[in-house]
Amino acid sequence: xxxxxxxxxxxxxxxxxxxxxxxxxxxxxxxxxxxxxxxxxxxxxxxxxxxxxxxxxxxxxxxxxxxxxxxxxxxxxxxxxxxxxxxxxxxxxxxxxxxxxxxxxxxxxxxxxxxxxxxxxxxxxxxxxxxxxxxxxxxxxxxxxxxxxxxxxxxxxxxxxxxxxxxxxxxxxxxxxxxxxxxxxxxxxxxxxxxxxxxxxxxxxxxxxxxxxxxxxxxxxxxxxxxxxxxxxxxxxxxxxxxxxxxxxxxxxxxxxxxxxxxxxxxxxxxxxxxxxxxxxxxxxxxxxxxxxxxxxxxxxxxxxxxxxxxxxxxxxxxxxxxxxxxxxxxxxxxxxxxxxxxxxxxxxxxxxxxxxxxxxxxxxxxxxxxxxxxxxxxxxxxxxxxxxxxxxxxxxxxxxxxxxxxxxxxxxxxxxxxxxxxxxxxxxxxxxxxxxxxxxxxxxxxxxxxxxxxxxxxxxxxxxxxxxxxxxxxxxxxxxxxxxxxxxxxxxxxxxxxxxxxxxxxxxxxxxxxxxxxxxxxxxxxxxxxxxxxxxxxxxxxxxxxxxxxxxxxxxxxxxxxxxxxxxxxxxxxxxxxxxxxxxxxxxxxxxxxxxxxxxxxxxxxxxxxxxxxxxxxxxxxxxxxxxxxxxxxxxxxxxxxxxxxxxxxxxxxxxxxxxxxxxxxxxxxxxxxxxxxxxxxxxxxxxxxxxxxxxxxxxxxxxxxxxxxxxxxxxxxxxxxxxxxxxxxxxxxxxxxxxxxxxxxxxxxxxxxxxxxxxxxxxxxxxxxxxxxxxxxxxxxxx
Numbered sequence: 001x002x003x004x005x006x007x008x009x010x011x012x013x014x015x016x017x018x019x020x021x022x023x024x025x026x027x028x029x030x031x032x033x034x035x036x037x038x039x040x041x042x043x044x045x046x047x048x049x050x051x052x053x054x055x056x057x058x059x060x061x062x063x064x065x066x067x068x069x070x071x072x073x074x075x076x077x078x079x080x081x082x083x084x085x086x087x088x089x090x091x092x093x094x095x096x097x098x099x100x101x102x103x104x105x106x107x108x109x110x111x112x113x114x115x116x117x118x119x120x121x122x123x124x125x126x127x128x129x130x131x132x133x134x135x136x137x138x139x140x141x142x143x144x145x146x147x148x149x150x151x152x153x154x155x156x157x158x159x160x161x162x163x164x165x166x167x168x169x170x171x172x173x174x175x176x177x178x179x180x181x182x183x184x185x186x187x188x189x190x191x192x193x194x195x196x197x198x199x200x201x202x203x204x205x206x207x208x209x210x211x212x213x214x215x216x217x218x219x220x221x222x223x224x225x226x227x228x229x230x231x232x233x234x235x236x237x238x239x240x241x242x243x244x245x246x247x248x249x250x251x252x253x254x255x256x257x258x259x260x261x262x263x264x265x266x267x268x269x270x271x272x273x274x275x276x277x278x279x280x281x282x283x284x285x286x287x288x289x290x291x292x293x294x295x296x297x298x299x300x301x302x303x304x305x306x307x308x309x310x311x312x313x314x315x316x317x318x319x320x321x322x323x324x325x326x327x328x329x330x331x332x333x334x335x336x337x338x339x340x341x342x343x344x345x346x347x348x349x350x351x352x353x354x355x356x357x358x359x360x361x362x363x364x365x366x367x368x369x370x371x372x373x374x375x376x377x378x379x380x381x382x383x384x385x386x387x388x389x390x391x392x393x394x395x396x397x398x399x400x401x402x403x404x405x406x407x408x409x410x411x412x413x414x415x416x417x418x419x420x421x422x423x424x425x426x427x428x429x430x431x432x433x434x435x436x437x438x439x440x441x442x443x444x445x446x447x448x449x450x451x452x453x454x455x456x457x458x459x460x461x462x463x464x465x466x467x468x469x470x471x472x473x474x475x476x477x478x479x480x481x482x483x484x485x486x487x488x489x490x491x492x493x494x495x496x497x498x499x500x501x502x503x504x505x506x507x508x509x510x511x512x513x514x515x516x517x518x519x520x521x522x523x524x525x526x527x528x529x530x531x532x533x534x535x536x537x538x539x540x541x542x543x544x545x546x547x548x549x550x551x552x553x554x555x556x557x558x559x560x561x562x563x564x565x566x567x568x569x570x571x572x573x574x575x576x577x578x579x580x581x582x583x584x585x586x587x588x589x590x591x592x593x594x595x596x597x598x599x600x601x602x603x604x605x606x607x608x609x610x611x612x613x614x615x616x617x618x619x620x621x622x623x624x625x626x627x628x629x630x631x632x633x634x635x636x637x638x639x640x641x642x643x644x645x646x647x648x649x650x651x652x653x654x655x656x657x658x659x660x661x662x663x664x665x666x667x668x669x670x671x672x673x674x675x676x677x678x679x680x681x682x683x684x685x686x687x688x689x690x691x692x693x694x695x696x697x698x699x700x701x702x703x704x705x706x707x708x709x710x711x712x713x714x715x716x717x718x719x720x721x722x723x724x725x726x727x728x729x730x731x732x733x734x735x736x737x738x739x740x741x742x743x744x745x746x747x748x749x750x751x752x753x754x755x756x757x758x759x760x761x762x763x764x765x766x767x768x769x770x771x772x773x774x775x776x777x778x779x780x781x782x783x784x785x
Contacts, residue, residue, distance in 0.1 A: 032143055037321045038150040038328075045335035046328060048345075048352035051146050054669055055095045056662030064665030064674070065111030066357065067093045068146040072330035073359040074385070074408065075171040076367065077105045077298045081153060085132060087197035087230055088114050095662045099136035100155055102191065103167055105174050105298050107244065109361060109387030111668050113431045114198065114230025117244015120191040121176055121294055125183035126159025128267055130191070130260040130280045137163065148356055149328035159184055168324040171364055172309040174296040175323040180289060187284040188292060190248050191262055192224040193277055198233055208277035211243065215272045215281050217254045222281045223247040223303050229432060236491045237423060237433035239374030244298065247306040249316075251293035256284035293320065300365065300372040300432075301379055309367055334359055334404060337710070342703025343724045346660040351682055351702075353660075354675035358400050361671035362387040362412060362430075374433035375423030383411040384418060388430040389671035391438030391522075391582075392628050394445040396676035399687045402453055406710055410457030413450050416443050417459055420466040425492050436493040437486065439515050439582050440522030441470035448529040448691050451536050453746055464537055471530045471546060474499035484514040495523055501570050506549070506556030510567040510575035517557060517567030517580030518629075521592045524553040528595040529691045554593045558603055563613070565590045584629035587622035594632055594689040597639045607640045607769070614640070618649060625657045626667025631677050632688045635696040638742040639688070643767025644728055646742070647699035650681050651727045654701065683718055684757060685744050697742035697767065699729050700757055714752030726759035729766050742767040 039047070054064020069078035082104040083097035084090060091111050092104045102122035108115040122135055129135040137155035145152045152166040161183030167176040180186040193211040213224035225243040232238065258269040263278040274281075285292060295318075297310030314323055335355055340348055362385040365371050371384035402409055419434075420426045426443035429435045444467040451460065475481070475498075476491045483496040497508030497519055508523065510516035528550035534543035559566040559574065564587075567580025577586045591614075593600045601610045614637055617623055624630050634649035657666040658678050665674055680686045684700035700720040707716045732739045733756045734748060749755070 032145045032152070034145045034147055034150055034152075038147070038324050040325050041329060041332055043328065043332040043336055045338060045352055046148060046331050048349045049148050049331070049335070049356045050349050050353050050660060051148060051356070052095060052662050053350070053353045053660060054357070054662070054665035055091075055093065056664075057096065063663060063668070065091060065668030066665065067091045067106070068151065069106070070147075070149060070151055070167060070169045070327065071360070072169075072171055072327050073334055073405070074363050075169065075360075076300075076364040077107060077169065077172060077174065078360070079103060079105050079167050079169040079174040079176075081151070081165070082120060085194070085197065086115050088112060095141075099138050100153065100165075101132055101136045102189075103165060103174070103176055105169075105246070105296060107432075109363065109431055110389055110671050113429075113435070113437075116229045116231070116432050117226050117242065117300065118228065119226060119244065119246040119248075119296060119298060121174070121248065121296060122189040122191065123157075123163050123165060123178040123292070124159075124187050124189065125157045125161055125163065125180060126185055128187050128189065128260065128282050128284065129158065129265065130189050130262040130267075130282065131265045132194075132262065134158070134265065135189070147328075148331045150324040157183060166320060168320060168327050170313040170323065170327065172298050172306075172367055173313040174294075174298070175314050175318075175320050176294045176296070177320045178292045178294070180291070185284060185287060186289050186292065187282055188250070188294060189260065189280050189282045190222045190224075190246075191280045192226050192246075193228060193279045194262060195278060196228045196230055198230050210275065210277050211279055212273070212275045213259055213279050213281040215254075215257045215259070215283070217257055217283075220250040220253060220283075221247055221307075222250075222283065223306065224279075224281070225303065231431050231435050233488050234437070234486050235433055235435040237375050239377060239433050241377045242300070242372070242374050242432060244300060245303045245306045246296055246298050247303055247310055248294055248296045249310060250283060251291075252285050252289055254283040255286050258282060299367055301367060301370060305367060305370075312368070331356070337404065337708040339706040340702050340704070342721075343701060347701065347724070349660040350658050350664065350678065353664075354658075354678045355404070357669055357675040358397055358672035358679065359405060361389065361393070361397075362415075365415075365432075373418070373422045375419060378422075380418070380422070382418060383415060385412050385415040386430050386432055387671060388416070388427045388443075389438075389673070390428060390442040390446060391440060392670035392673040393676070394442040394449075394690065395628055395631055395673055396680055396687055396690070397672040398446050398449060399690050400672075400676045400679055402450070402455075403707075403709065406455075409450055409455050413447055413455065413463065414458040416447070417462050417466060421462070423492075425494055426466050426470060428493065434492065436483065436490065439493075439496075439519045441467075441494055441526050442522070442529075443467070444470055444526040444533070445529040445691055448533040448536075449693075451533055452691065452693050453750065460537065464533060464539070467530050467533055468542070470494060471527060472498075474503075479512065482512070482514045495519075495526075498523070502553070505572070506553040507568045509570035510580045511569040515580060515582040516575065517565060517586075517589055518582035518584070520557050520567070521554055521565070521589055524550050524593070525595055527553065532691050551596050551599065554596065555599065555603065560603070563590075563604060565592075582629075583627040584624070585622070587617055588624065588627070588629040588633070591617070591633045591636060592629055595691075597636065597688075601640055607642075610640045611637060611642045611645065614642075614645070623653070625653050628670065628673055631673070632686070635686050635688045635698060638696050638698070638767055641767070641769030643697065643742045644763035646696070647728050647763075650698040651701075654678060654681060684720065684755070693746040695744045695746065697729070697732065697739075697744060699723065699727050699759070709750075709752060712750070712752050716749055716752050717754045718757070719754065720757035720759050722759045722761075723757065726761045728760040728763050730758040730760045730764040731766050732757055740766075
C-alpha cells in the first residue's frame, strides 16, 4: 500500500482522469448522417451506436479488431465495405484505408480468426475490373454513413463519375443499392473465389480454393459457391463439403454478362458457368442506368437454400428502406431496453456500442430450421451457432447474454451439445468447426452457469455427459503432443495434459505441453464448473470429487517462496516464472483462482498483504486489460475488504481503455468480452466467478440505468446520482434493504429490482473492512476522508 500522502495524490490524479473520461472525445467521424427514411423507428439508443469504434490502426491488438458491419443481432452474415483482403489478423475494413474494393458478406468472427465462405459484390463503371488491385475506388469518411442497420458511401470509380453504395442486411441476405452518377457503362462483379491467405501474406501460406459461379440472365441472378475456409489448416475437422453458397438477384436486366478471372482480369463474355479458382462473374447494364438494386442470399447448405433465404428474408419488391427498417427494429428491440441518464454523449456512445458488440457473437449457423455441421459433414435439423470464442467470453459476455438475450441461451447451449454429439467434444473456439485455439474447456462453465441461472431448455443429461467427458477423458496422444497455439495436424486438444500429470498431481507439465501454467488454472476452474453442474443435478459424489480437484490444483503450482504461480515440469521442478502462460504472465495468473479467492488470499499472507500485492500489480504496470486474464483483477480488492480501491481501479481502466473513437477499444474485442467488461462495470458490478451466480460490486458510471429485462415483469433500475464525477460508494441498497458487503447475487436481480448507490467524491467506509496488517494489529484499507 502507498503511504497516505502518495495515496491522496494518486486519488487526485484519478479524479482528474474521471473528469477527462466525462469530457467529449473525438468521435469516429462518419461525416454524413443517415437519411430520415433510414432512421425509422426512432431510437436514441441505436443512434448512439458507432460501429467504427474499435477499427483504427493497423495493429490488431491496438485497434479493437472490429468492423463497421450491418446485420441484425447474431446475424449469420455481416456486410461491410471491403478496403483490403482479409485473413487471420486482418479484417476486410480498416479505417486507415482510402479506397473501397467491393462489399463483402463476411463470416470472419474475430480479427484473429479466418474467413469462411464469403461473397463480395463490386460495383463499377467503364471497363469491367475484377482484379482487387484494379477495382479500388477512392472515398472519404466525410461521405460515409455507418450505422448498425444501414451504411452508405460515395466512391470515385476509375472510369470517372460517382457511385453511391448503400447496404443493409438481414441475417442471411445482404441488400445493396448502387446509384450511378455521370458514369459510363455501369456494372457489378460478383466474386466467388480468390487466392486465400492463411495467417500471413507469405506466398507459402496462399491456397487457391476451387468454387463455381453461374449467370442466369433470364432471372437476373448470379449464383455459386465459395469453399474458402482459412482456418482449415488448424483443428481436427476437415469439413470437406463446406462451402459458402450465394445467390445474387438484380433489379435491372443484363446487357452483357460473363465470367471473369480475378487474378489476371480475363473476361469471358457470354459464358454462363465456370468452375475454378480466382473466379468471378459480372453483369453490365444499359448505359444510363442510374440505380441497381442487388439482394444476395447466403447459405452454408446450398445455392437452392441461399435462394430460399433470399425469398424468405427480403422477397421481391422489398425496398432497401424496408430492409433497413427491419434490421433497425431488431437492434432497437434490444438497445431500447437500456435507458441511461447522466454522463456525456460520448460515454453513452461507448456504452451502447459495447452492447452492439456483445450481441454479434456467437452468430447463427442455422437457416430455415436446418444447419450444416462440419463435424460430420452433414445437414441436420435444428438450431446452430458458430463463432464461439469461449476462452474469452465465459468471463462476462455469456453472463451479459443471459441478461439481455435469454431467448438465445437454450439454443446456444443446445448448439454446443450438437457439436459434441457430431464431433465428440464440446467446442473451445468454434469457427464453423473446432479450431483448437486457446486453452481449457470453458464450455463447461457456460453450461453450468446457464443451468445455475435457470436454463434447462436443452438436453441436460447430454450436457452432463459432455462436461464429464471434458473433465475425465484426455486427448489422443496426450503424452507427446504440445498443442501449441495454432498447431497443425493434431486432433482435439480439449484438456491436454489431463492424463500426463494433472489427473494425478494437479498440474499440467510444462515440459510436455505448451501454456501449462494457464492450462492448470483453467482446468481447475472448469473442474469447479463441472462440480457446480453436478451439484445442480444431484450428483453428489461427482460434485465432491471435482470440487476437491478445483480447489487443490491451482495451488499445486503456487510457489510459496516467491508468492507467484509458476508452471511445473512433469518431475515437479519449476519451469521458471516466464514459462507456461497464455496471453498473460505470472502477475495476471497468480490472481486467477476466482473459485477460491479466500484460499489465494490466505497464501498471500491475509487481506492486508493481498491488497498490497494488488497495489504492486497495478502500480507496477503489470495489469494488461487488453487480454482477458486481467479483467477480474480490479474487483479482487472488494473481496479482500478494500472496495474503494476496486472503485478507483475500475474507473481508471475504463478511462484508459475505452473511448468513442476508432481507437476506442484496447486490445481486440474477442467476440464481445472487452465490451461486456465495460457494460458490467458501468452497471456497478461484475461476474468475477461467473459460475457462482455472484457479482462483485464496483461503482457505476452513470446517474441512472434502467433495463427492461426480457421476459421479466419488473425492470432492473440502478440509481447512482453523481456517479460520472463521484467514483466512490458510500452505501448500497437493494430493493430498499441495505447491503453491507460488496456482493450481489444473480437471483436477487434476475427478476428486476432497484439498486441504489450513494456516490461520493472521496472514499467512504462502505465495503472497506478492518483487516489484519500482518503484525498482530489492524488498519483500515481506506479511512473515510
